[in-house]
Amino acid sequence: MDQSGYESDRIKNCIIKSEVPEICKTEPCCLGIDEAGRGPVLGPMVYGIAYCPLSRQEKLREMGLADSKTLSEEQRESMLEKMKAASDSVGWIVEILTPAYISNSMLRRTKYNLNALSHDSAIGLLQRALSLGANITEVYVDTVGDPAKYQAKLKDIFPDIDITVAKKADATYPIVSGASICAKVARDQAVKSWQFREGVEREGLEYGSGYPADPGTKKFLAGNMDPVFGFPDFVRFSWSTASQLIEKDCVPVRWEDDDEDETKNTGSASLLSFFKKKTEDPRQQKHRFFTDRHLTQVGAL
Template sequence: MDLVPFQADNSSSCRLASDIPEVCRTEDCCLGIDEAGRGPVLGPMVYGICFCPISKKEALKDLKVADSKTLTETERENLFQKLDESKSYIGWALQILSPNTISTSMLQRTKYNLNALSHDTAIGLVQYALDSGVQLKEVFVDTVGPAEKYEEKLSRLFPGIEVTVRPKADSLFPVVSAASICAKVARDRVVRDWKFAEDLGEVDTDYGSGYPNDPKTKAWLLKHLDPVFGYPQFVRFSWSTAQTLMDNKAANVNWDDDDEETGEKAAQRRNNRSMLSYFSTSAGGKRHNPTHQMHRFFTERRLKSLDTL
């Protein structure tokens, strides 16, 4: 499975898939679904499906696939290669959800949390397999939220398919283990080969695990926090870890049309450095810091302050 295209630098999501084995179009098939990267504050979340004929379940078990979290990186890569060598009867598809996609989804006005995003992504991948001609009869899913409700939801959407939703499905069903390996290998490669759209100079790539409680991850977040523009697209800015750092370290945003405030709250706002101060001029019409270079956000768009026109 060639995953070279997984060098992401955009703010959207994308899907990659193998060829559909011909046998999967003619025989009843089973399909497993799992994800990698749900919890980290850095990098994408990747959803994977793996499918094969029901008659090949034992052959899939013989590959000794297992929950990706119990395997070393080398073991995952080796199993990934074995799955690729079995492409005459095994197919896969991956949906990469960028950090930006995750954050903007979670922060939109209408409620759309990570569980809903996960459900919709899994549903989209099952539908992709069906649209591609895979003769699905069984679907196995690692639960997101209450297992019974999720199972009922999928069964209603895909009548005629036996749906099984279980906690720890990646350790119970080999076809889910295979999907878990595909998703984890893909995410690891995305994170390792990430191409930053932002001009950050020499980027420290020692992110740690990417999980919010990792000291290395916290240090990286603090180092790469722009006081005005926040984080590069590699960061899930909706995560509380990132939001707390922005609240404490970044410029406050004060809107001119905010209601008048009095007392302690107003005094606090006057004493805090506003984002506007990064662009304002002094009373004499000169910039506070004449040697300060305009941020690339403005130079890339050929924007200038009114006082320079």
């Protein structure tokens, strides 16, 4: 799987895809959606889709496609090669979501949690397959969150497609197993080939499975934390494992909001209040959002 586009800039998300088989443009097709790397504090999360004509589903079973978590790394790579060999009837797309993107999304002022991020990636991949000309009539999704709510959400966006969202779909539907394998191989490759622009020495470097409870992962986090800048881009800052270490061991930062909150809690007046005009009505004060952006009211257009 060619990840040169991602390796050139690991701050930006990356799409990698196969060509759409001609048969998938004419015959009705099924499509599976799954992800890899949802839980780790290290590395990207990857969403994958796979699709093929309904008439060729038996071919997927003959390939022996299975949930990627039940396969070894060598078996997953072998399965992906089989899917590539069947490029006349099987297509796939993966989206690599960078650790920086995940962190920035989850930590922004407007709440955007991991479930919403996952849903949007899945929806985007399905829409991309349709835009490329794939004739998708059935979709099978390994659920994120409540299956019924997720299915209703997808059905509302794609009313003409028969959609099934289920737990353990990657172990039930071969087309979802295919998506799972594509996503997992892409994530494994991204993690193994990661180059640290912060100067972390790769030789002899170990970071375990990437899951927060892994001792190897904990050791990596503790040993690669800058007191000012925190962690390398390889780390998801939005995970509590990382944020707690930053809170505990990094240089403390005091924000303006902290002073405002302190004033509210102590009942003391803010220093700025002594510079207000006596005739100034506090109800007419502009929110900082507007003043920072030099926005003013317009009386008439």
